[in-house]
Amino acid sequence: MPIDPSTASVPPNLLTPDEVAELLRVSKTSVYRLVERREIRFYRVCGLLRFDRGDITRFLSAGSVEPMGK
Numbered sequence: 001m002p003i004d005p006s007t008a009s010v011p012p013n014l015l016t017p018d019e020v021a022e023l024l025r026v027s028k029t030s031v032y033r034l035v036e037r038r039e040i041r042f043y044r045v046c047g048l049l050r051f052d053r054g055d056i057t058r059f060l061s062a063g064s065v066e067p068m069g070k
Contacts, residue, residue: 014043014050023056 020040021028034040041055 013053014045015053015056017049017051020051020056024060 015023017028017031021031024031031040035042035049040059041052043050043052
């Protein structure tokens with residue numbers, strides 16, 4: 001029997017667009033913009049977008065800004 005990808009549970013290291021939006025505290029539309037501009041790594045699983053949790057962590061780290069010294 002084939003698995004319906006929309007109802008299958010997602011492995012814990014793979015995130016859905018909704019979960020990424022929540023993690024980054026941005027809208028789901030913003031996540032799709034990041035994908036469209038290829039600013040964030042993503043995977044297509046049976047046509048659905050998925051994100052590796054480690055890739056999201058690296059994306060956040062790459063965007064960090066060091067405080068200015070006095």
